Amino acid sequence: MPVIAKFVYEIKPGRMEDFMAKLRTAADKKFVSPVMPDSVRLFNQAVAGPDTRCITMLIEYPDMAAYGARTDYERTNPEWRNLFAEKADSPERLVSVELLTEI
Numbered sequence: 804m805p806v807i808a809k810f811v812y813e814i815k816p817g818r819m820e821d822f823m824a825k826l827r828t829a830a831d832k833k834f835v836s837p838v839m840p841d842s843v844r845l846f847n848q849a850v851a852g853p854d855t856r857c858i859t860m861l862i863e864y865p866d867m868a869a870y871g872a873r874t875d876y877e878r879t880n881p882e883w884r885n886l887f888a889e890k891a892d893s894p895e896r897l898v899s900v901e902l903l904t905e906i
Contacts, residue, residue: 805841806870809901810860818894822858825886825894834883838872840864857898870902 814822826845846859864870877883889897 804866805905806864806867807903808862808864808870809899809903810862811898811900812858812860812895813898814856814858814895815893816856819856821894828886829883834880836873836876838864838869838876840869840873858895867904 812822830843840862842861842863844861844863846861848857848859864873877887
């Protein structure tokens with residue numbers, strides 16, 4: 804049964820390109836693990852208007868075991884943890900995380 808990890812980020816004004824660069828770094832082959840997501844999709848909040856700076860990222864895994872394996876990899880990889888560590892100069896702020904399963 805598919806699992807989707809939903810991350811909502813608030814992007815600081817003028818820092819969208821910096822956030823996208825961070826995501827490109829995260830997609831580098833050095834972060835490939837034995838289990839990878841089936842898809843990663845980014846969405847912008849269109850209805851809220853041009854001042855909205857929230858991005859929703861949906862990461863789909865084939866099942867809970869795959870999600871758990873990838874999460875374990877990310878938690879134990881110091882370079883990955885450093886890339887997404889909350890820092891004062893980060894272009895983004897993580898607003899929420901949800902784990903969704905199909906009904």
